[in-house]
Amino acid sequence: MKPESEKYDNVLNLLRESKPVLDSTEDIEKEVIKRITKVNHSQLNLPEIIDFLFGWVYIGWVRRGLIAASILLVLVFVFQQGIILKRIGMLSKQTVINDKESVSTPTDEIEKLLMVYKNSGRRFPSKTITISEKQMKELLEKVDELKNKYKELENIIEGDPELKKLIEKKQIETNRTKINL
């Protein structure tokens, strides 16, 4: 079998001479452009954005400088915002505390401190009260002062029998009034 036979050549010549005709190049053009523009729109085109923002600057190095400066500013802004947000987050987690000085307290005072903390926690929701160490110290001092005055008063009453009788009488009256009520 010789492929170069006459019939084979005739058929091939006929096919070679008859080139397929593309009748609608315009349709293909339109369709291709349509598809390309679709693809282009769906993508973020950086050069177009840069042109839009800095197209008004005609000197090359000035334009490049502006682009660099704006990128730097944006980065600094983002960095700053990050720091601020982080700081706000940290502060919102903290419950107490303004005073930086550390106060050395004896053991019994720490117990008192704990008790006051516990009591304040029972009466109020813990998150609604914020109290500094300074305020706490003041409060404990007042409590001590009050205790001393109470002891002094007891001594005075013990030393004066008439006053003691008068007070006892008053206490009885007060109790009666409470019962009557």
Added chain:
Amino acid sequence: MIDIKLIEECRDGNFNNFRKLVELTSPFAYSVAFRMLGNEDQAKDVVQETMVTIWQKLKKIKTSQVYKTWIYRIVVNKCYDEMRKRKRNPEFVADEQTWGVISNMISEGPSIALENSEISKIISILTERLSTKQKAVFVLSDLEGMSNDEISEITGISKSAVKANLYHARKSISEKIEKFL
């Protein structure tokens, strides 16, 4: 030959120049696609797909000589895809009447220009038993007039494989021609 300047201008995103490129490229892309697929609509689809791919990858093209080989490669690969999809469809089988019509066309000689439908019919009948590679090699070599080196570059198969595929394709077609015409 397509001017490299035109390609460079297209790279800058100029749609008008790309229209020109489509206009210049479509006919020979269509010729290969139509001869391989034997279907006008599918060939047009392949041309469209090819042009979109070209637009997306224009940056890779350095010379106009590379451009043509590159386009052929894209077209052939897209045709392979189409042929793979089509494998499930029943093949076109020629009856005696069709062979009679083809015989008449051939007897009239290469002076007559065949219509697309006639070209499609003849190629489909002659190449119906060929593998996709054999068909591609036959179309590129015997119908498009390319050398074995070019075909090897376009299809990505070795030169010896090109020769072997071409031999089998010619043999199969010759047998058909001898048998029916």
